């Protein structure tokens with residue numbers, strides 16, 4: 001499968017969100033990554049479902065909503081109603097994860113589970129049959145423009161092996177500090193969706209930045225086989 005690129009709106013100009021979405025869509029983005037932060041789970045606050053709903057009519061891209069909030073079970077359905085296609089919750093933020101994922105799947109959503117850099121891969125093993133995506137944070141969540149944490153790469157490979165053993169299609173998404181230099185490392189370990197904020201929105205040429213991320217995936221076999229090297 002070709003690597004997909006999900007520009008993170010966190011690095012966009014918040015005064016011109018609609019134009020910024022159009023800019024990355026025209027430049028070849030595959031999904032739009034929307035970071036929701038509550039000032040509790042992470043030390044930063046972004047936006048709520050109203051912003052997602054306001055952007056929804058202006059883009060054909062699948063909306064990939066990354067909830068960095070406590071008690072996501074209180075708000076996840078509001079984001080679905082606002083137009084999220086894929087909704088991702090942090091395993092560290094939910095007590096009854098199986099219940100929440102089941103409820104969201106029943107609503108027809110694509111669902112993801114996210115892991116902070118310090119959270120082991122095994123924390124998602126029991127819910128793999130319920131999810132479409134595992135989001136591996138390659139920075140500590142809360143801010144854009146942080147430095148990629150290379151120690152997370154072996155966890156991507158472990159997850160890829162875990163998924164291959166279950167014979168269920170689950171995509172691995174990576175988020176934080178992804179650019180043309182770090183993308184090959186995560187793709188080789190098994191990542192299939194690359195979230196990129198700074199390296200896309202702050203690039204001189206957005207189209208070239210997206211192309212460079214996709215190129216990073218070419219010639220690298222993904223998902224499981226290369227994972228054995230780690």
Ligand SMILES: O=C(CO)[C@@H](O)[C@H](O)COP(=O)(O)O
Pocket residue numbers: 008010011033035066068139140141142143144145146175176177178195196197198199
């Ligand atoms: O979820 C987050 C941060 O918590 C990310 O989605 C960032 O927005 C990625 O930004 P860059 O590291 O690519 O600048």
Ligand SMILES: [Fe+2]
Pocket residue numbers: 008033034035066175195
């Ligand atoms: Fe994110």
